[in-house]
Each structure stands twice: as C-alpha cells, then as structure tokens.
Amino acid sequence: xxxxxxxxxxxxxxxxxxxxxxxxxAKAGExxxxxxxxxxxxxxxxxxxxxxxxxxxxxxxxxxxxxxHIHEIGTGVEGLEVGQxxxxxxxxxxxxxxxxxxxxxxxxxxxxxxxxxxxxIPTQYGTAYFCAEEMVNMHEGDxxxxxxxxxxxxxxxxxxxxxxxxxxxxxxxxxxxxEYLREQGVDHPINYNTSDFEEYVKKHRGDAGxxxxxxSIGGQSVKKARRLLTKGGGRIVCYGAASRSTKKIxxxxxxxxxxxxxxxxxxxxxxxxxxxxxxxxxxxxxxxPNSLKRCLVNVVKQVNEGKLNPTVGGRFSVDxxxxxxxxxxxxxxIGKVVVTW
Ligand SMILES: NC(=O)c1ccc[n+]([C@@H]2O[C@H](COP(=O)([O-])OP(=O)(O)OC[C@H]3O[C@@H](n4cnc5c(N)ncnc54)[C@H](OP(=O)(O)O)[C@@H]3O)[C@@H](O)[C@H]2O)c1
Numbered sequence: 114x115x116x117x118x119x120x121x122x123x124x125x126x127x128x129x130x131x132x133x134x135x136x137x138x139a140k141a142g143e144x145x146x147x148x149x150x151x152x153x154x155x156x157x158x159x160x161x162x163x164x165x166x167x168x169x170x171x172x173x174x175x176x177x178x179x180x181x182h183i184h185e186i187g188t189g190v191e192g193l194e195v196g197q198x199x200x201x202x203x204x205x206x207x208x209x210x211x212x213x214x215x216x217x218x219x220x221x222x223x224x225x226x227x228x229x230x231x232x233x234i235p236t237q238y239g240t241a242y243f244c245a246e247e248m249v250n251m252h253e254g255d256x257x258x259x260x261x262x263x264x265x266x267x268x269x270x271x272x273x274x275x276x277x278x279x280x281x282x283x284x285x286x287x288x289x290x291x292e293y294l295r296e297q298g299v300d301h302p303i304n305y306n307t308s309d310f311e312e313y314v315k316k317h318r319g320d321a322g323x324x325x326x327x328x329s330i331g332g333q334s335v336k337k338a339r340r341l342l343t344k345g346g347g348r349i350v351c352y353g354a355a356s357r358s359t360k361k362i363x364x365x366x367x368x369x370x371x372x373x374x375x376x377x378x379x380x381x382x383x384x385x386x387x388x389x390x391x392x393x394x395x396x397x398x399x400x401x402p403n404s405l406k407r408c409l410v411n412v413v414k415q416v417n418e419g420k421l422n423p424t425v426g427g428r429f430s431v432d433x434x435x436x437x438x439x440x441x442x443x444x445x446x447i448g449k450v451v452v453t454w
Pocket of ligand 1: 448
C-alpha cells in the first residue's frame with residue numbers, strides 16, 4: 114500500500130514522501146480500514162513543524178481520522194462486518210491506503226454521506242462535542258465566546274452553541290471568514306486582526322461577561338477571555354495553542370506562550386465560581402475510551418439527523434498533500450480539509 118510519510122520537519126513541500134508500506138494486520142480488538150480519504154487537522158500542521166509533543170519519532174505517518182470501508186476485523190470485535198463504511202479515529206497512521214485502529218474508535222456511516230463531511234466527524238466534531246457536551250453544559254441564552262470560529266472545531270462549536278440557543282461571539286482572521294460566520298448564525302462575528310475581542314465583548318456585555326469561552330489559540334487569548342468570564346459560573350475550555358505554530362525561535366515562543374496564559378489562581382476562581390478546563394483528546398482516548406465512543410456516536414447521529422452540518426472548505430488529492438497542509442496552516446481554510454486517495 115501507499116502511505117504519505119513525514120520524513121523531516123519543516124516546510125510542507127520537503128516534509129512528505131509517498132512510500133510503499135506493508136498493509137497492517139488488525140490485532141485483537143482492532144479493525145483494518147481501506148481508506149477512501151483522510152482528514153487534516155491543525156495538530157498535523159504543528160507535527161509537521163516539529164511542534165507537537167505527541168508526534169512519534171520520524172519517519173512517521175500522520176493522520177487522526179479516516180473514512181473508508183472495513184477491510185479486516187481482529188479477534189474479539191463484535192457488531193462490525195467486512196465491507197461496512199465507517200469513519201473513525203486513528204492514532205496516527207491515517208495518511209495511508211490502509212490503517213488499523215481500535216474498533217471502539219469507529220462508527221458506521223451511510224454509503225451516501227459526503228466523504229468530507231464524514232472526515233470532519235471524528236476529530237473536529239468529536240473534540241467539539243467533548244468540550245461542549247461532556248466538559249461543560251451550554252444553556253439557552255448563554256453568551257458563548259468561540260475563538261477561531263470558522264475553523265473545523267470552531268464551526269462545530271458554533272453549531273452546537275446555536276443548537277442550544279446561545280448568543281455566540283465568534284472570532285476569525287479575515288472578512289471572508291466573518292461572512293461565513295454570519296451564515297452560520299454567529300451573532301457577533303469579530304475579526305481579531307482589526308478589533309480587540311476583549312474590548313468588543315466588554316462594550317456589548319459590560320460586567321455581565323461571558324458564560325462559556327472556548328479557546329484554541331492559547332497564551333494572551335486565554336488571559337483576555339478569562340477576564341471576560343462571568344462571576345457565578347463562567348467557564349473557559351482550552352484545547353489548543355495555535356498561536357505557537359508560526360513562531361521560529363522555539364524556547365522564546367514557548368516562554369512567551371506560557372507567560373501569556375497568566376497565573377491560574379484557584380482561590381479567586383473558587384470565590385467567583387469559575388472554572389478552567391483543559392482538553393486533550395489523546396488523553397481522553399487513553400483513559401476514557403467510552404467517552405470518546407459516546408462523542409463519536411452522538412455526532413454521527415446528529416449529522417444523520419441534520420442537526421450538525423460540517424462544512425468542507427478544502428478537498429485535495431493525495432499528491433496535493435503539501436498544498437493541503439499550506440491551505441490549513443496558512444489560515445486560509447474554513448471548516449474541514451480532506452484529502453482523498
Ligand atoms: N486538544 C485536542 O485534543 C484537540 C483536538 C482537535 C483540535 N485541537 C486544536 O483545535 C484547534 C483547531 O483545530 P482545527 O483542526 O479545527 O484547525 P482550524 O481551526 O480549522 O485551523 C486553525 C485556525 O486557527 C486560527 N489561528 C489562530 N492563530 C493562528 C496561528 N498563529 N497560526 C495558524 N492558525 C492560527 C486560524 O484561523 P483564523 O485565521 O481565523 O485566525 C486557522 O484557520 C487547533 O489549535 C488544534 O490544535 C485540539
């Protein structure tokens with residue numbers, strides 16, 4: 114089989130090589146999937162840049178999710194059959210024609226589901242669902258701040274917040290993305306390159322603040338959002354550090370990012386009834402696989418019911434992998450970026 118191998122960290126044009134590899138065998142509790150398409154995630158961009166701690170040593174095959182058909186079933190797996198169409202999480206290895214993964218990490222999907230929509234489900238919608246439904250509750254009338262709202266996870270969070278009847282403040286980096294956010298029903302689209310989101314929210318909310326904030330930027334962005342949290346139940350969910358990605362000098366950038374977050378002081382948080390919540394889906398998969406499965410199943414159900422509608426912002430073929438990475442890493446993408454074999 115062919116696999117897109119990350120052979121060196123750096124720019125996308127020099128980082129990847131398409132190589133022949135043996136088809137993996139499904140072990141006990143696993144399935145092997147023949148891959149139609151794999152999704153790109155921002156973590157892949159950070160891994161390619163050598164900035165992702167969980168990335169295996171090189172050479173390695175990236176990829177957190179695939180869409181395809183079950184090719185082989187390992188021992189002990191029940192309820193799945195060869196030939197069924199699935200979308201599923203992969204713990205790396207997804208940029209390949211075949212990949213094995215735990216059977217609990219896949220969900221059946223209809224034959225006519227768009228491949229890009231299906232690719233958006235495991236990681237981006239799964240992460241959003243875990244953040245929005247398992248780690249916090251959103252209620253009708255809540256004021257919710259979502260950073261990088263036009264991205265993959267961002268779009269999912271917007272749809273989940275709007276489904277709950279929340280008032281959404283969504284940030285993005287261009288006017289084109291702001292237009293998209295309006296179409297998605299975002300009540301307050303904010304271009305954070307031209308206006309300060311903290312000032313914007315303060316102007317509209319005064320001291321009332323934000324009930325829930327979702328942050329994938331890290332550093333200063335978190336410090337500012339924490340200042341906006343309402344007293345008496347304000348929560349911030351931090352699940353990424355995209356601002357780290359473009360900085361060249363690693364140590365300086367790491368220190369700047371760390372200091373940017375500000376000090377988390379438990380006593381004032383206790384006194385003000387506020388919460389800081391961190392999310393890393395790899396740890397969720399390691400320690401609470403049932404929770405991961407629940408997120409996947411519920412997202413598939415809501416996509417099938419039309420309650421969630423992933424946007425596919427970029428479709429590439431596998432020989433355009435560098436272009437696909439630059440599209441996502443260069444902040445041009447909206448919604449999901451998918452790569453087909
Ligand atoms: N914790 C977890 O388990 C987990 C799981 C999935 C994803 N994530 C995180 O969630 C975030 C979103 O992931 P995604 O795959 O859906 O990506 P995405 O949001 O589709 O793309 C990343 C977006 O981040 C914004 N951004 C802000 N600062 C940036 C910078 N310095 N460089 C590049 N982009 C920057 C850009 O939007 P604007 O141009 O609009 O600013 C860009 O389009 C990422 O930070 C990712 O690492 C975490």
